[in-house]
Amino acid sequence: MLYIILNFFPRIIYAYTHGSPVLGADFQTCLTELKNGTYGDKGGADNNGQVVAVSNATAISYSVCKRVCGTRQEPFEWIAFSQKFSSWLLPWLALVPQLPFGANNKLENLESVILAVGSPTLAAYSLALTALNGRWIRRRFDCYHYPNSQKAAQLLINLQQAPLRVVTENGLFASLVVLPQNDAWWKEIVIQLDYTHSWSVSTITSLVWVIVAFCFTTTNSFTGKQADFIGSDNGQSVSSVWLWLLPIVIGWLQISPKCDYDRLHRAIRCANLKAFIATPTGKPESLGTPAVSLRSHEDDGLYRDKQCTAPIYNYARLFSSAKVAEEMANMFSAASTRWNKYIPVDRDAWRQSEDGIRPNKANRTGTRSQVEAYCAPVRQLRDNQWKLGVCSRAFMASIFALGLQWGTTGSAILVSFLTPTRGLGCRSGSYVIYGVLSTIVWLLLVFSNALDYHLKNTENGHTQFKWIVHAVPVFFRRCGKIIALVNSVWIVLTCLFQFSNFYDQCYCNSSVLSLGSTRAYNVITLLPADIVFLRLLYIGGLGLSVGVALIYAIFMSILIDPIKEDR
Structure with missing residues (x-):
């Protein structure tokens, strides 16, 4: 790096200020002098590296090149440099800011650009992983016929760029799945996340x-010109x-990843104001502890990548996001299975709706224990099943x-x-x-x-x-x-x-x-x-x-x- 500063940039400054190239090697002159016999009869070669008479040479051996041409580069020319830089490199550098960022500070956004x-490879891996995870989530929830199941899939897909946290204890998330009062929560969260990058x-x-x-x-x-092909420049x-x-x-x-850190926090906070939780008496109450939130900062050096909402860090949320999605999918699967069998939450008789089309919301009410039981897995699933799926998606990505x-x-x-x-x-x-x-x-x-x-x-x-x-x-x-x-x-x-x-x-x-x-x-x-x-x-x-x-x-x-x- 010191060599670059002391040797490369002064040449650019000199050429720009003086309007003339800096002195350097002139290979065409060296070849002409070699062919004229100025440096003897050794050092000539053809374009395949075979030794030939200097009078027929189109190439020079490296040892002779150093001796007759020196070790310096060809002269730097500002006009040629600026034209090539603006034509071949500058458009790509200008495209870099179009990558999605959205972290909560400028340093993390700069870090995502550097990565x-x-x-x-990492950028392409995170993008492919996001697309594959989104496809898996869609297929995972596509077979469920329970209310808000597709909104849950949309929530998971939109929050792949966030450290999502779901609380299943004390019937918190089960209440979001089952209770009809929480239909407003699902509608609100989808509306809040309905913005595009x-x-x-x-x-x-x-x-x-x-x-x-x-x-x-x-x-x-x-x-x-043919000369432009020389040197692959x-x-x-x-x-x-x-x-x-x-x-x-x-x-x-x-x-269109949802990666605005502040906006994601606001969206979840606004939606949680409309959330309810099942109680032991069966009368829903406003949710105190949020069932869905974004994880706060933890004292863990690796966790900073998981918390950063720039999409390139989706690689760091591979296992945690899949685990949350699997937990939500299992609860919707259990509820959907019982719903398709016309089993109400309170285990009472199935209630028909007045119009005969839309399900009666009374079938989705019950006590906290009943709500938790309704979302309990119908059969025990192996923990390694979802991990195997994660590994296969990571391999494809x-x-x-x-x-x-x-x-x-x-x-x-x-x-x-x-x-x-x-x-x-x-x-x-x-x-x-x-x-x-x-x-x-x-x-x-x-x-x-x-x-x-x-x-x-x-x-x-x-x-x-x-x-x-x-x-x-x-x-x-x-x-x-x-x-x-x-x-x-x-x-x-x-x-x-x-x-x-x-x-x-x-x-x-x-x-x-x-x-x-x-x-x-x-x-x-x-x-x-x-x-x-x-x-x-x-x-x-x-x-x-x-x-x-x-x-x-x-x-x-x-x-x-x-x-x-x-x-």
């Missing part, structure tokens, strides 16, 4: 800008590595996330790797680092969440080491976030380096990382066959990244189903 940019003028403008800029710059890169790989952002933004807009990450980043790596000089160099190596670190961040955070849930639900006999055991998930979480911060800075710097000719030096252009210093060579002049190959390569890389992003977006659209009305 998304530093780990597209969806399409707006700014969002549509950002999306259109990105798509149009992507189409124009890509088209121009295929119709430009035309921005194809940059667009590929950022293309994951487009389906992520579109996917969240389709889901992982496939989607890794596919999007490595489909887009892999395309950038492929384009940079196969551009002469072929091999692992500074450009392709930078993208490899970005993809690997992104995957590591995802692994650390997901593993920390799973480990935290396991430790909190498993008896630990070594109580004296309990604090150490529970500190491990927090350690993994913090490591993941630090790596995400480094990776987000890294990918932006990588793009800046590519546009500023920072990578256009003997070491980077010679693919020393894979070929080694003795076999490395720097391709300077591209042949017509190379140009044809590069055009096909860029088309293939573009097709790979766009195809993967499109497949991810299509699957997310298929997984998002509308909520059904209560029957």
Whole structure:
């Protein structure tokens, strides 16, 4: 980082203020002098790295390149840098603010941005997990024919971004399920949550800008000069590595997550004013302790992620949200089963309604013990059943996330790797680092969440080491976030380096990382066959990244189903 500050940015400032490029390497001049015999008869190579006479050379060996061209980069040119930056990178950076945030402070919102940019794998995983959980909740509640069952499904889907807490003791939630007086509570909570983080003028403008800029710059890169293909500096790989952002933004807009922290709290508080609880006498009373609420802050480093309402943290609520949904589903299942058998809550005779269509609300009244019994499971369900479902959804979300990450980043790596000089160099190596670190961040955070849930639900006999055991998930979480911060800075710097000719030096252009210093060579002049190959390569890389992003977006659209009305 210190090297960048002392070497890279002064070059930009100098070029901008003086209006001229900073002195640096001139590879074309070096090749011309080599072919003229200025540096002897050694060091010439063709574009495949084979040694040839210097008079026929189109490439220079790495050792000779360092000696005759030096170790500095090609001159920095402000005009070229600004054009490439504004065309290839700036539209993507402008699209980042369209990701949903909604945390209760600016630092958490900034952290969610860093996590998304530093780990597209985590961003894609949380989105896929949200869509899969929503589909599971819809299917779970679809078979219930009890009043407000679909509103309960809508509540669970809308509050995936919140630390939902449901109290089942003392008949609290059972009263919400059974009592007809609480129909107003269900109606109120649905109304309060009926707002969208969806399409707006700014969002549509950002999306259109990105798509149009992507189409124009890509088209121009295929119709430009042949020299633009040298060094893979035309921005194809940059667009590929950022293309994951487009389906992520579109996917969240389709889901329209409810992630405004303050608004969610207000919605639940307002609804709880209309809630009633069954009493031992059978006369409902106003609810004192809320049956549904958002968990307050706990002294737990890992819990901060669960409490943060930014949707990227949905990975941290995987088990807790599924457990709450399963508890609610089991109670509605029990009530629906008895309701379909025409069993009233008070165990009296079933009462017919006056119009013969709508059920008589008197069948849903009773004492607290009767209400609790009405929601008690008809048969004992295995605790591992819902956990198995959680694991299967997490596995599917992982496939989607890794596919999007490595489909887009892999395309950038492929384009940079196969551009002469072929091999692992500074450009392709930078993208490899970005993809690997992104995957590591995802692994650390997901593993920390799973480990935290396991430790909190498993008896630990070594109580004296309990604090150490529970500190491990927090350690993994913090490591993941630090790596995400480094990776987000890294990918932006990588793009800046590519546009500023920072990578256009003997070491980077010679693919020393894979070929080694003795076999490395720097391709300077591209042949017509190379140009044809590069055009096909860029088309293939573009097709790979766009195809993967499109497949991810299509699957997310298929997984998002509308909520059904209560029957």
